[in-house]
Structure formats: structure tokens, C-alpha cells
Amino acid sequence: MNQPSPSITPEQALDLAQNAVSEKQLSESAFENLKRWVTEPQYASYQPALLQLIEDKAFDDLDTFFWEVIPFGTGGRRGLMSELGSATINERTIAESAHGLAAYYKKFSGQETGKAAIAHDSRINSSKFARIAASVLAAHGLTVYFFKTSRSTPELSFAVRQLGCDVGAMITASHNPPSDNGFKAYWSTGGQVLPPHDQGIIDEVYQATEIPVVDFDTAVEQGTIQLIDEDVAGEYRKCVAEHSHSSARELKGLFTPLHGVGETSVFQVLQHVGFKGIERFEPQCEQNGNFPNVPDQLPNPERDEVYQPAIEQASQTGAEIILASDPDADRLGVCVKNDAGEFVHLTGNQVGALLADYVLRKQKENGSLTPEHYVVETIVTTPLIAAITRSAGARIINNLLVGFKYIAETMDAEGPDKFVFGTEESLGYLAGTYCRDKDAAIGALWACELAAELKSEGKTLLNHLDELYVEHGFHLEGQVSKTCKGSQGNEQIRQLMKAFRSTPPQKMGQLTFTLVRDYADLEIRSLPENTTAETFSKPKGNVLMFEARAEGSPLTVQLGVRPSGTEPKIKFYYFAQAEVSEAGQLAETKASALATIEEFKQSLMDWIDQTLQTS
Known part of the structure; x- marks a missing residue:
């Protein structure tokens, strides 16, 4: 970066920043992270630019750049790209991520050597960030298998398993806007890192001072970074x-x-x-x-x-x-x-239900399905999949927190040989044992096979979905969200979660809430009293699941509330169900449910706005 020539000292800069905190121009968390970058030697190359920003009183930008140390969310570390900042993706935070992964792996395993796989997508700076990550991992003594060309996330997961790696990293920000990038960390299973590994890596990230690094091209010549491409991708x-x-x-x-x-x-x-x-x-x-x-x-x-x-x-x-x-x-x-x-446009819930029904029917037809086989979904994925699975005579595991890493964890805990299908509402699907992350390719293969079979019968995916509704009940799901950026947005999300938890709504539209399942407190509370009715043991996470009934209607509704782990949003998931006694009733049931949910969604957003205004 071009080095500015600020006229203030680090001490003067911190005084200005401290005053900005007092005047509510800079958050406390941003000040603490900024102080490290201004004073500690590992950030020396960034300090002239930081001093200039502070001198220019660019505190809005500084708050954006420093309000947090990017945590490992449901999809790894992900955020806005900027040349500097603890809350953004840049050369330093990518290097820290790779260093944290390597340092924690060595501490946890007691080994000084190991193997790692790295891939990147086609995002801006993805190739550069991948080379930085590889250079850091190689400097730590790991042999790095590096995809030469842009590849998919499931191919990285496959490579970790195929090559017997101890860790892996994928440079991507998934579906985020062009401004973003990120770092997904993988463990030896091919799945994304889980507790306690994620916190252990972040601890190493925060303690990072000087980060070891080798020259990428030299490491390739020496064989500590080995280039891979079609040789692995073809097997995938x-x-x-x-x-x-x-x-x-x-x-x-x-x-x-x-x-x-x-x-x-x-x-x-x-x-x-x-x-x-x-x-x-x-x-x-x-x-x-x-x-x-x-x-x-x-x-x-x-x-x-x-x-x-x-x-x-x-x-x-x-x-x-x-x-x-x-x-x-x-x-x-x-x-x-x-x-x-x-x-x-089919939702992820609808596609997931169609694919679950497809594979369960196929395995039942060829005699390979047993009561020990299982399907896995998260707590915010459609209950229709559970109904289909039970009807087929297989097990459903549907008490998982949001994040495909928990589906991967369940595969290994329950035994991958009996795993049939894993899915989550955000368009994630997986089958088989070749990788441990969601894969668009397996979803496309089965969606096309099912559509082609139905076409030969004069039907479409939508026709078959209606058949599932008649058999298992009509299910209507969807999601709305509110974007809350930066430290101020983070506080808004905290306020909303507190309000939903301590003073939950009693009624929205035609819906009256009857209970809430609180995954943070591990208790079920009856409403409107909001008093504990019973407790449960797992899973533990910052998620609320409300149950409601529609007045004068057989419709039952659930509302899930959770902060996003990958974007600056709070997400709201709704699930409506109604029995359908015969095919002729389906159109009327659909129309009634849609009208109820549309009124509910408007009431929900009004409640959110009112809550934020009075907080």
C-alpha cells in the first residue's frame, strides 16, 4: 500500500481514538483492536495508514475495520475485504488464519509436521489469499497440496480426505457480494472445524505476532507445496x-x-x-x-x-x-x-424434501434401506423431510444447529456407512462418504435424475411435490432477515435476541404463540407467561424456536430466530403445516396458508422495527 506520512505519533493517535469512543464515534471493541494495530510491532507496516486515518478522524471507517476480530462462524471467517483491520479480510487476517490453523493443529496433535490441502474460488483476491495461506502453512512445516486452478468447496473437502491431510483451507465467501472474501478451515475428517478446535484456532490467531512465511515459488520447487489439479478433481x-x-x-x-x-x-x-x-x-x-x-x-x-x-x-x-x-x-x-x-423457483426445503424422497425410494426399491439408515437435517430445515424419512422406515436426525459442519460431525458419529442424505434449508445437500461438506454437484445429479424420471411419466418436480404434500401434509417454509452491519448492527442483533428471549411477542397476525424452545438456555418456556415448562440437554446455541397456532385454522406454525454466522444479519425462519385429507383440498390449503403467512411476515417486521425504535 502507498505509505502516507501522518503528522501524529501513536500516543497522540490513541488519545484521539479514545476521545472518539467517549463521543460515541468509535466503539470500545474497535478501540481495543485498533490499539493493538497501532502499537504492536507485527502490524508495523500498517501503522502509517492507521495513523493517517485517525488523524483524518475517519472513525466510521475505523469502526468498520476494527469492531471485532472476525470469529469462526457457521461458514468460517468471512467479511468485507480491506487493506487493514481485524474485522476485515486482508493479507494479515488471512495469514493469521493460516497461522492459527497450523499452530493449533501442532499444539493439539503434538506433531511438528503434517499435511494440508488448500483451494480457492474465483473471487477477487482468492488466488492471492490462497498463496499466502499456503506459504504460512508450509513455513510451519506442513506439506501443502495446492489446487492450481479455482475449485469448489466440496472438492477441497474431498482433497483433505483423499490425500490424508490433517487440515485444510478454502478461500471463499460463498454467496456474499463482490466486496467480501473469507477463510474456511477444515479438519482431518474433511469437515469444517468444530468446537473446541474453532476457538483454539482463534486463540492462536489473537496471540499471533510475527508469522512465519516462505516464498511460494521456492516452496513449490522444494516440494513443500505440491501442486494438484485434475488428478484430484477427476477422482472427485x-x-x-x-x-x-x-x-x-x-x-x-x-x-x-x-x-x-x-x-x-x-x-x-x-x-x-x-x-x-x-x-x-x-x-x-x-x-x-x-x-x-x-x-x-x-x-x-x-x-x-x-x-x-x-x-x-x-x-x-x-x-x-x-x-x-x-x-x-x-x-x-x-x-x-x-x-x-x-x-x-424451488426453495432449499422443497428441493431437500424431493431429494430425500428420491434417494429413500431408490434404496427401498433395491432393498438396501434398513431401519438403521438415517437422514440428517438442521433445526431450521423443513419437517417434511422428517415425515418422509419416517414413512420410508429410516431414522431422522433433525436436532442440529445451523451449519453443515454439524451434519458432517453427525455422519462420523453415527457411522457414514448408514448415512443416506444430509440437507439444510439454505440449498445444501450431501450424500455418500467422499466429502464432508455440502455439494451442489450431488444435488444437481439427483435433481436432474428425478426430473427426467418424472418427465417420462408426464410429471414435473412441482407435481411430485404436491403428491408429497397430500401424503405427508402441506408444508410452507421461508425466511426473512434484517441486515445489521458493523458494531451498531451487532448491538441491534443483540437487542432483538434479548427482546425475543425476555419479552417475546404474544401474537402476530392470526398467530398466537404458545411456547418457545430456547437453545441457549436449553429450556422450553410456555407462552404468554414465558415460564419454564421443561428443559433439554442439546444442542446448545443462540437459537429460538417459537410454536404458534392460527385462530380457527388447522395450521400450525413455527418461527426460528437466530443471528447469522456468516453475514451481518438476524434471520427469521417460518414453518407452516396443515393436513391435507385429499388432493382436491390442496389448492385451498395452500391459499389459506399463504395468506396467513403473508400477514404474519408483515406483523413480524413491524414488531422488529418497533422493538429497535424503543430499545
């Missing part, structure tokens, strides 16, 4: 393809990687198994971290808007399905045509 694709359950391949569709790496995994797997009618949506195929041809440059396949460009082409070419993977290709979104010929 074979493993995905081995989970095919059908020979049906007559399907016409479009696939978009949303300017990410999905062509290397999702599209190549589909081509490998013979889905020749699935074509690439070329305007969004270029790997480009600015996501120029994605509406609003927000490449999240949960958003309806991202499909509009592909829908325009699909409507002209007669495509029946549209598939979209996020930039690191661990999530998959699906759009299909309804009976009127219009494209409908």
Missing part, C-alpha cells in the same frame, strides 16, 4: 457420479455457475453421466469475482432475481429446468416449469 467427479440412481437422461435445461467455479464440478459431473440436454448459460459462465451479469451482483441462488437472465433464455429454448450454483459451488438452486409453462 467419479465419486459423485457413482451416486447415480437412475438411467433417465432425457431432460432439457440450463446450468449457471453465477460467475463462480460450478462448471468445474456441477456441469462436468452432469456431462460425465450423460445429461447432454443440460447446457451452460454462457453470460454467467466466466469466472469473475465482480459477478457482472448477476442481478445486483449478488450471486446467491436463494434469490429469485439471480434466475431472471437464464429464465429469459430458457423460455426461448424450451428448457425445462434451470440449475444455479453459488460461487464456490457448494449450494444448488433449482427452477422448474409449472403447468402454465412459467418458471418457479
Whole structure:
């Protein structure tokens, strides 16, 4: 960076910063982190720029850069890129992340050597950050297997397992905007780090002073960094393809990687198994971290808007399905045509239910399904999957906190040989034992096989979803969220969680709340009294799950509330259920549920705004 020439000393700068705290221009947490960067020798190269920012009284920027030390959330460390700051992704925080991972691994294992795998997606600076991480891990004495080209997150998870690595790292910010990047840390299982490892790594990050580093190219010459690419990726694709359950391949569709790496995994797997009618949506195929041809440059396949460009082409070419993977290709979104010929965006819950039903039916048909086999989902994923699983005669494990790492942990704890399928509502799907993270490729393979089979019967995915509703009850799920950025936003999230916990709403729209399951306090409280009715033992996390009933209706509703672990948001998940006695009642049940939920959502957002105004 260009070095400014500030006219103030570090002592004077800290006095100014302390005054800014007193005047509420800078948060206490930002001041504490900023003080370290201003005074400690490992941050010397950043200090001139910091002193200049303080002299210029750029306290809004400084608060953004320093209000926290990025923690390991549900998807690793992720955030805004900036040249400096403890709360942002930059060369120093990436190096600290790699150092923390290596230092903790060596302390935990008692070993001075080991093996690591590193991959990166196509985001801005991902390649540079990956080289930094590799150089730090190699300096710590680990042999590093480094993907030469941009790859998907599940390919990194696969590589950790395939190459017998002790740790791994993926440089990505998943579906975040172009301004962001991140560092996902993996353990020897191929799954993301879990407690207590995550806190142990962060402790090492915070204690980092001078970080060892080697020259990347020199390390490659010496063999401490070994380049990998198609040799490993090809094996990964074979493993995905081995989970095919059908020979049906007559399907016409479009696939978009949303300017990410999905062509290397999702599209190549589909081509490998013979889905020749699935074509690439070329305007969004270029790997480009600015996501120029994605509406609003927000490449999240949960958003309806991202499909509009592909829908325009699909409507002209007669495509029946549209598939979209996020930039690191661990999530998959699906759009299909309804009976009127219009494209409908399926939710992650709907796709998860369809895929769970598909694989359970296939295993039942070939006689391989036993009562010991199990499906795994998180507590904010649709109850329809549990109903489908129990009906098939398999086990459902559905008491997991949000984060696919908990599904991976359950696979290893319960035994991967009986694992059928794992899913979460945010478009995450996994089968098999080849990796321990969600994978858009396996989701695409099964979605296309199921769609092709249904097509041969004159049906669509939507038709089959209705059949599941008639059999197991109508299920309507969705999510709304409120974005709360920086230290002020963090305080807003804290206030909202406190309000939902201590003075919860009694009624929203037509819904009356009857109880809340508090995963932080591990207790169930009856409402409106908010008094403890019973306790439970796990899982423990900052999540609230409310139950409600609609007046004069058979509809039951749940509301999940949790702070996001990857974005500056508080998220609200709703789940509505109603029995359907016959197919002819389904349309009426759907309409009634939709109307109730729309009124509920508006009431929810009004309550949130009012709570923040009075806090």
C-alpha cells in the first residue's frame, strides 16, 4: 500500500481514538483492536495508514475495520475485504488464519509436521489469499497440496480426505457480494472445524505476532507445496457420479455457475453421466469475482432475481429446468416449469424434501434401506423431510444447529456407512462418504435424475411435490432477515435476541404463540407467561424456536430466530403445516396458508422495527 506520512505519533493517535469512543464515534471493541494495530510491532507496516486515518478522524471507517476480530462462524471467517483491520479480510487476517490453523493443529496433535490441502474460488483476491495461506502453512512445516486452478468447496473437502491431510483451507465467501472474501478451515475428517478446535484456532490467531512465511515459488520447487489439479478433481467427479440412481437422461435445461467455479464440478459431473440436454448459460459462465451479469451482483441462488437472465433464455429454448450454483459451488438452486409453462423457483426445503424422497425410494426399491439408515437435517430445515424419512422406515436426525459442519460431525458419529442424505434449508445437500461438506454437484445429479424420471411419466418436480404434500401434509417454509452491519448492527442483533428471549411477542397476525424452545438456555418456556415448562440437554446455541397456532385454522406454525454466522444479519425462519385429507383440498390449503403467512411476515417486521425504535 502507498505509505502516507501522518503528522501524529501513536500516543497522540490513541488519545484521539479514545476521545472518539467517549463521543460515541468509535466503539470500545474497535478501540481495543485498533490499539493493538497501532502499537504492536507485527502490524508495523500498517501503522502509517492507521495513523493517517485517525488523524483524518475517519472513525466510521475505523469502526468498520476494527469492531471485532472476525470469529469462526457457521461458514468460517468471512467479511468485507480491506487493506487493514481485524474485522476485515486482508493479507494479515488471512495469514493469521493460516497461522492459527497450523499452530493449533501442532499444539493439539503434538506433531511438528503434517499435511494440508488448500483451494480457492474465483473471487477477487482468492488466488492471492490462497498463496499466502499456503506459504504460512508450509513455513510451519506442513506439506501443502495446492489446487492450481479455482475449485469448489466440496472438492477441497474431498482433497483433505483423499490425500490424508490433517487440515485444510478454502478461500471463499460463498454467496456474499463482490466486496467480501473469507477463510474456511477444515479438519482431518474433511469437515469444517468444530468446537473446541474453532476457538483454539482463534486463540492462536489473537496471540499471533510475527508469522512465519516462505516464498511460494521456492516452496513449490522444494516440494513443500505440491501442486494438484485434475488428478484430484477427476477422482472427485467419479465419486459423485457413482451416486447415480437412475438411467433417465432425457431432460432439457440450463446450468449457471453465477460467475463462480460450478462448471468445474456441477456441469462436468452432469456431462460425465450423460445429461447432454443440460447446457451452460454462457453470460454467467466466466469466472469473475465482480459477478457482472448477476442481478445486483449478488450471486446467491436463494434469490429469485439471480434466475431472471437464464429464465429469459430458457423460455426461448424450451428448457425445462434451470440449475444455479453459488460461487464456490457448494449450494444448488433449482427452477422448474409449472403447468402454465412459467418458471418457479424451488426453495432449499422443497428441493431437500424431493431429494430425500428420491434417494429413500431408490434404496427401498433395491432393498438396501434398513431401519438403521438415517437422514440428517438442521433445526431450521423443513419437517417434511422428517415425515418422509419416517414413512420410508429410516431414522431422522433433525436436532442440529445451523451449519453443515454439524451434519458432517453427525455422519462420523453415527457411522457414514448408514448415512443416506444430509440437507439444510439454505440449498445444501450431501450424500455418500467422499466429502464432508455440502455439494451442489450431488444435488444437481439427483435433481436432474428425478426430473427426467418424472418427465417420462408426464410429471414435473412441482407435481411430485404436491403428491408429497397430500401424503405427508402441506408444508410452507421461508425466511426473512434484517441486515445489521458493523458494531451498531451487532448491538441491534443483540437487542432483538434479548427482546425475543425476555419479552417475546404474544401474537402476530392470526398467530398466537404458545411456547418457545430456547437453545441457549436449553429450556422450553410456555407462552404468554414465558415460564419454564421443561428443559433439554442439546444442542446448545443462540437459537429460538417459537410454536404458534392460527385462530380457527388447522395450521400450525413455527418461527426460528437466530443471528447469522456468516453475514451481518438476524434471520427469521417460518414453518407452516396443515393436513391435507385429499388432493382436491390442496389448492385451498395452500391459499389459506399463504395468506396467513403473508400477514404474519408483515406483523413480524413491524414488531422488529418497533422493538429497535424503543430499545
